[in-house]
Amino acid sequence: MGKHDLLFRKPIARWDEALPLGNGLTGCLLWGDGAPLRFSLDRGDLWDLRLAPEVQDERFTYAEMIDCVRRGDQEALLSRFDSSYERYPYPTKLPAGRLELCVDQPADQVVSRLALREACAHVELTYGSRAVQVSSFLHAENGLGYIRITGGLSGKLAVVPPDYTGMHEESGESAVFHTSLTRLGFPAASMHEEESLHWFHQKTPLELEYAIIAGDQELANGDRLVVYAIAANHDGEAWLEEAKRKVKTALVEGYENALRDHASWWKRYWDKSSVSLPDEEAEGMWLLTNYLFASCSRKGAPPMPLQGVWTADEGKLPPWKGDYHNDLNTQLSYWHYMKANRLEEGESFLDFLWELRPAAKAFARSFYDAPGINLPSVMTLKGGAMCGWPMYSLSITNQIWLCQAFDHYWLYTGDWSFLRDKAYIYFKESAECVLRWLAPGEDGKLRLPVSSSPEFHDNRLEAWLDPMSNYDLALLIYLFRRLADMADRQELYEERDQWSAVLAQLPELAVNERDVLMINAEESMTESHRHFSHMMAVYPLQLLDPRNSERDKRIVDASIYNLEVLGKGQWVGFSFAWAAAMYAQQGNGTAALYHLQQMWRYLCSPNGFHLNGDYRHAGVTMYHYRPFTLESNFAAISALQDMLLHADGETIRVFPAVPADWAEQEVAFQDFRGEMGVVVSARMSSGQLEYVKLRAERAGVFRLQNDFSGERLHLDMGGKTEFIICGRKKVADIRLEAGESCAVTMMK
Template structure:
C-alpha cells in the first residue's frame, strides 16, 4: 500500500502486516484506527496537535421526521405514487426528508488533542495490529517523544502513555463536536456537507475535578454524553492518561461511574491493563491464519480482520457505514452514518464466518434478532402486513430514515438481511439456531412479503412495484415491470431456503407450502446471449456500481455452475458482460463484488486483479474503503472519498473465496488462486467450512500438499480430490487408511465431534 514504510528501514516478520507511516498523517480517514467494538479512535496529526478522534457506536440522534410518523407513510401510498407517475409525491413523502432534516443521524463523540508547543520536525506512526496498539514517534527540536495508545479490548477504556521527558509544555485538550460552531451548511451537497450546527444542540460544558476532566454534552433528545479523562505524570517517568466516552445509556450514575473508572484505571497503570488487552487479541488472532506469496493480499487480509474486530464485537452494536470511526470534519457523517440494507450491512458481514470469527460477527445477528419487535411494527405500519421487515435505511433502533424510496423502502432488501441467519446456520451446523432463529426469521419475513405477492397475467407471482438497486437512481425509470431480477432472485432464495430448512426440520406441511410458492415464481430474465437482464424488458446497457441484477450468481448462489450447463453459461456470460460494459460507473465495493464472482468462476487472475484495483485506487493508505477513485487514476468516474466499510470486508470475502469453496457442503481447496500463487507456497489454517468443520490446506509448487479437517460437530464431510493423484491417505487420530479416488471426484469422510482428519497423497 502507498505510504507504508518500516520504522527501521525494512519490513520484518513482526511488523509486515502493520501500518507504518514515515510522515505526519494529515487526514482523519488516513489515521491509525483503534477500536473495541463500541468505542473507536483515529490517531493522526503532527504534534500540534496530535489528534485522537473519538467515536462510540451507540451515539445517535434518533429523532424521526414528521413525515415518517405521518399516516400516509405507507407502502400502499408509494405504490399509488408509482402507478400515477407522481415523482413529486414520491420525493416529498419518502425521499426529501433524508436531506430536509439533519436527523436521525449517527453522531461523532469529539476528540482529544495532545499539544507539544510546536509541530514535530519528524513523525513516524505505527499501528501494531497484533496487539492493537498505536505508536507515534516524534522529533520535536532536541526532544524525541513517544506516544503509545490503545483501546482496551475488555474494559473498554482508552489508554495513552507518553515517554520522553521533559513534559513541560505538553497539554491535553478535550474537544467536543462543533455543534454550535462556525462550519456552514452546504445546501448543494446535503449528503456530504451538512454542518453539525443544524442539529441545534447547546454547546458542551467543560468540567474539572482533581486529576479528572470532562465535557458534558446534552442534545435535543434524551441522549447525554461526555468524554472523561484522567491524567498524571507517573513515578516511572511517564505521562499517562485514561479516557472513556460515557453516556446516559450506561445507567443512572453514568457520569460518576465514568469518573471513578478512569481514576481507578489510571492508578492501575498503562502496562498492567495492556497485558489483558493483548491476551484478548492473541486469542482473536489464533482463530485463523493465511500465508500467501502475495504480500499485499496477505497484509490486507490481516489488516481488515483487525478492522473487523475493532468495529464489530459481541455485546456492541454492529457496524453502520463507518463502524466506530465516524467522520471528524465538523459535519454529519456521509449518509448520516446509517444502516443501509441494500448492500452495505450485508457486505460488511460476508467474510467473518469463513475467517472463523464467530463472536465478532454475532453482533449483527443479535442486533437483527433484537429488532424483531420493531421489524414487526414496521411491517404492520408501513407494509400493512404480518411478519417482519426493516427499513432499508434505518437508525440504530430500526427507525425509518427515508431516502430513495425504491431502495430505502424496498420490501425485498430484508430478504438479503435474512441471509446472515442462513449463513450462520450453514457454517456452524447449529441445529438449534436453525430451528429457533434462522427458520423463524425467514418465515416471519415471508409472512410480510406474501401479503403483497399476487399473480400477474401469466399466473406467476409478482410484487406491485419492483426495482433493482441502484439502477436508474431515483427516477421514475427505476420502477421496473413486471419484476426485476434483483427482487425475483431474492424471492426465489427466500422460498428455496425455507423449503430446504423445513425439510431439514421435518416440517412436512411447510415443505409443501414453500414448494407451492416456488412453483408460482417466474424464471430469472435472461437475454439471447445468456446474460442476466435487469428485468424482462431491459438489459443493463452501461456499467453500474451495484451488481443487483446478478444476485443469483453471488451472493445468493442460485445458479449451479457445476451441476447445470445452462446455469454455467448464464453465470459466465453475465460475468463476461461486465467486461463489455466497463467500470466507469463502479465504486470501490464494485471491484470487490466482481472479484467474488470471478472467484466463484474459478478465475483467480481476474479475482486478484479486481482486488488490486480496489486496494490501489479506492482505499486510503490506512486501508479504509473510500468508495471513489480519489487519486484520479482513471479506474472509474467517481473521484470523491466518502469512507464506508462494506468494501473492506467484501474484498476479504472474495480473497477467502479464492482459497476455499464450501458451497453445497463440498470442500474445494484453492479453487481460484492465480497461477503465480500456485507455483509458490499458499496456506490457510482453520477457515470455517459448512456444518461445523474447520479446514486447513497447503499448496506448494503447483501441488496440493494436504487438506485437514477438524469437526466441531459430528457428520459426513465431502472433500473434492484436487490432489495430483488418485491414491490418497486419510489419517484420523492414530488410524491411517489408504483409498483410491479419481481426481476431481468427491470423497466423503465421517468424523465425530472433536475429531481431526488429515488427507494427503499416498
C-alpha cells in the first residue's frame, strides 16, 4: 500500500465520497456496500447544449444591460440576463450513467483503497468467511474501464442509464442544486444484450446520442473480468459498433496487459515532479490533487468544468449545472500545473480556449457589439452563454482573467513561438473587445460603462458599482501592462507604445486611509466575504509585490490584515485556498499552511473533493452545504507550491514561505518549473538550504536569490566548477545553455 493512498474501512455511502478514477475524458466514482457496488460514470463531452430563449433574443446585448442598470430596472435585468439559468434545466453537463454489481445483501465488511500512483481502485467485500476483491481502473490511454473480480462474486452486472424519466421528484428548491434530470425531457434509454455484452443506448432531443457498453466474462482461473466503454456519436459514424468491438477485444487481451500499459503512463506522469515534506497531510494532498488533475485534465479532452469528469450521480443536475465558470473556477483549476511541471495535461485548457476563438469572436460581436474576442463567464462546452447573475456571468473583464492562462504558459516555458503565435494574439484580441467600451470619465481617466466586483452584493442593484471596481481595474492594468511587455519583447514598438498609452490613462487602484484595497473608490470591504475580487492586484495578478517597494508591502500587508479583522464567517472553500496563496506571497508560511489545513480538514470530502462549505459543522464558516467543485483543490496546491518556490519576475526564490517547523526538519521539491524554461530542484534541512539545482530547457540567464547561510557559492555545471561571491538575499545571475544543468551549493 502506498504511503498516501486513500483508505476507507467502512462502506462509502455517497457518490461525492467515492474512489475517483479518470483518464481526462471519462471518469468513474466507485462506491457502495455490495448491494450494489456502484461505478458512477461520466464523460467530459456529454452536454445538453440547448440555449435558453433569452440568450437568443435580440435584446440580449451589453448595451441593453447597461441601459437596464442606468434605469435601475432590476426586473428587466433579472428576466433578460439572469432568471433563465434557473428557469430552464439546460444547458447543462450530463451524467453518463453507471454500472452496478449487485448481490443479494450488503457485505459484512467493506474496505476500499485508491492506489494513487497506479491509479487503481481496490475494494474488498467480506461475506462471512468469504472475501471478494474488486479492482478497477480507467485506462490512461485506450479510454476503456476495467474491473477484475476475484473470490467468486456471482452478483448481477447491471448497466444503468441516468434517471431521465421520473424516479426522482424535484424538491422545489434552487435549480443550482436540486433540479431533477426529468426536466430535460429525454426519452428512456433502450436496453440491449448481445453475447457477453450489455449496453444502453440513450437518445436525446438533440444531435447527441451515447451509450455505456459493458462486457462481462468468466475467466479460466475463476476470476471475472468486466470491460466497459462510454461511447457517443461524437466518436464517428459507426461509434456504437466500434465501441462494442473495442470492449470485445479488450476482454480477450485481458486485465494484466492493460494494467501494465496503464501503470506505465502513470509512472511517466509521476516522474515529472515530486515533493518531500515533513507534513504528511500536505504531502499527501499534493499527491492526491495531482492525481485528480491528471484524472480530469488531459490533452485531447475537454478541460475540467466545475466537477471535472465526476458529474453528480443522484438523479439531478450537477451543482451549477456542471458548467464552465470563468469568474474564478476555470482559472483556479489551472493555477498549479505549470509549476508542478504537468504541461501536457494543463494544455487542455489552453487548447480549449484557443479553439473557442470563433465562438468568442461571435459573442464579442453579438453581445458586446465589438471586435476581438470575449467568452461568457458562465458558459457551455461550446462557449454558449448560460446567464446567471449578469454582472458576473456577463462581465467583460473576466475574459482578461482567461488571458492569464496564456501568459503563465509563455512565462513558465519561455516559448517564443507560443508568445508570438498564441499568447500575444489572444491578449490583443481580448483587448480589442474591451477597448470598444473603455471611454474617458469626467476625470479624463478611462472607465467601463458598468462595473462590478464578484460577488459583492450578490445580484442586487447595489452590485453595479460606480466608479469602476478594483477588480475590473486590476484586470485592465494587467492586460495592458502585459501587452506592452509582450510587444516590447517582440520589438513591436509602435504597438508597445499604443498599449502603454492606454495603461497611462487608467486610474490608480483604490486604497483607503488604512492602505487597504477597496471594492471601488466609494466602498471599502466592511464584512466577511467569500470572494477576494477587490484584491486581484495582490493575487493572482501580482501587480502589487511586497518585495518590490515599501508602498506595495504596506498595501498588501494592510489588505491581508483587513481580511483577518473581518473574519471567515462568509468564506467558502476557495476563500481559504486564495488566502493561503496571498499569505505565501507575503512570505507567511505559517498562515498559508493554516488556511490550507482549514480547507482540507473541514471543507473537503474524505476522498479529497472540495465541497465548498463547512459540511462538518466545525465552525470555520457559516456555510454548511456541500456542493462539489474542483477549483479549490488545485488553488490550494498552487499555494503550497508557492510556499516552496517563487519564480515570478524571473527571480528564483526557494522555500520563500515554509513554516518554521518545516525548515527545521527536511523539505524538498524535485523538478518544479520556474520562468523562462528552467526546471528547479532544491532541498533544505535543519534550517539550512543544502542545494539548488537548475536545468535549462532554453538558453538564458537565470536569476537565483541567495538563500544560503553564507555568501560563497559553488556552481557545478556538468563538471565545470565556478565559485562566486553573492550577498545573502542578493541575486546571482547564472548563464546556462539549452540542456545544461547547474548545482548550486554553499562552499564549506
